[in-house]
Amino acid sequence: MWRRKHLLDLRSLSREELVHVLDTAEGFKEISQRSVKKAPALRGKVVVNLFFEDSTRTRNSFTLAASRLSADVLEFTAKGSSVSKGETLRDTARNLEALGIDIVVIRHSASGAPHLLSQCIDCSVVNAGDGQHEHPTQGLLDIFTIRERRGQVEGLKVAIVGDIAHSRVARSNIWGLHTLGAEVYLVGPPTLMPAAAEKLPVQAVCHDFDAIIGEMDALNMLRIQFERTEAAGFPSVREYTRLFGLTVERMKRAKPDVLVMHPGPINRGLELESEVADGPNSTILQQVSNGVAVRMAVLFLVNQGAAQAGRGRPRRS
């Protein structure tokens, strides 16, 4: 069922593997609701949070997930890239490995950094977001939330709205949702679509939000990065909000039970109007809670995968 030592992306996961992670997460969710929120699954194991990019919620979520499984957590913050630090990613990772660790959770601004890591060290690698490539645990928690609310994923219509070109969240959602049988719609201006958007496994690439919103079962509203002015994909915030922001007005066209999702942190009044973000359709806080359970499942499974892979093989010193 699960033989993977690493979780680098959702693109390579089979339907069975995805379902297995989601089912495992469901089991772990119960732990988070106990008064004593601990399970011994990773007791004696060391998890390193290796974050080369600022992140509060993903890091906290992984830290909590690891500690609820009784692992020891080592926090490692590297400001800027390995290049600007002078130490290469390989060297940083090998140094950590020499300390005796079991799982590296890596967040990095360069796409493919977790792949690189998985090739040069022996321990498990979990991708906590790499460049514009993937953010698999975010994709999993989004899908987990959809499944929890709707009982299933197959056959649902999910719109991902915003800067698809630069979004790792979008990529993980696309692969995971597609594999589980959902129909994915990409919504945003052509300037924020990747070069080959139509070759991805999506139902449609759409530039008119209002034309499709009525059919959708879930709306995943991506965070718009103001910072990205270098090659801005839209002329002004005002114009973006009018065309693609989820306003109270626009919500009137949506199904009454549509799920409003957001990976956070939200820009209130930009991609989401406050009333919508805080409204009954919003799953934003539920996503955050589910994130811990999903990450517990991922840490648990990659550790299990490593144990299987390492069976009968001496560990490299």
Added chain:
Amino acid sequence: MSERLWIRNGRVIDPASGRDAVGDVWVQEGKIAAAGQVGGAAAREIDATGLIVAPGLIDMHVHLREPGDEEEETIASGAAAALAGGFASVVCMPNTDPTIDNEATVDFVYRQGAAARQANVFAAGAITKGRAGQELAEMGQMVRGGAVAFTDDGAGVQSPAVLLRALRYARMFDKAILQHCQDEALAGSGVVNSGYWATVLGLPGMNALAEELMLYRDIQLARQAQGRYHAQHLSTRGSVEIVRQAKAEGARVTAEATPHHLLLTEESCQTYDANYKTNPPLRSSGDVEALRAGVADGTIDCLVTDHAPHLRNEKELEFLYAPFGIIALECAVGLYVKALIEPGVIDWARLMALLTVNPARVCGLAKGTLAAGADADITLIDPARRWRVEAGRFRSKSRNCPYDGWELAGRAVATIVGGEVRFQLQGD
């Protein structure tokens, strides 16, 4: 070098004269001698039965990194690598530190090349000072020092006004302008081909139009300037079509292609292995097919490795941060066989033309022929020899070779420079 050589019973392919027949080649006093004109003491005999005897191969696009990055390659190590790959002559690019943009640095290249006594090393000078794309470098002075062509390779000359000036000025010396076609504004920070794999991998893409628009623009400029224009490392279907059309219309344009653009596609980047990171980037299988068709119909004149050595620790960086470039001098012949001969794109005689007389003409080298009186630069190739690429055994100082471990057919077994056997393949 007064050694006399008798190269016996090989398949002599000399595209410059149209010769392609089994026979002998004589060498005396460092020159090719006509049969029957060799006198005096007995010659050293080389049995070339089953081998191809061709003019010394020429690679007009290599990076030897000296001066400035001698830890990656030196003129001596790069020229030794060339020799081991069957290349009797290479033209090195000026994107060194300092830039080869004046007579003194050109002269330095020739002195280092002569001291190394490996392959002949010719220098291409920069088009603009410091390769900054602004002011013309002293082309006249560099020609006096021996520069054979001009290029800002690594980057294209962005300003059409500057390129037009360069094309007109270089006409005075009858030298070609070699352009790395890439519009920087459009290419942006791209590291792979813009398309499906860039999208999946989340890596910034380079638009094929960045190459094609500059190429199209340049050809119009070259026509007006009546200059000699050579497009470096074509990588897209559109580029091949643009050159094909221009040639049909009589433009003075030539073009080259690399083994990697003839063999590899963007799909190779999916493991984020930076040994597949090149500029221009690896493109689609359709582009590979178009490039091969361009070789077949003569749109592409020359084959070049764009040998670009980099340190292992640099290539082990994140794909985004690793430098561009692949090395291939020592396995190039086998790669060309795989890309062009095995699939039946061209035959050996055409392949030899693309590696000898054609680049010699573009760069104005008195090389690339086995005519009597020519410099005795000769390459012996075993077309049937099967071998395995082992980058760890390269003479090059670098190892950034994506072909490591490949099984190839066809290999240079001896390289003769100026009548001197400077490389001979030992055992296996």
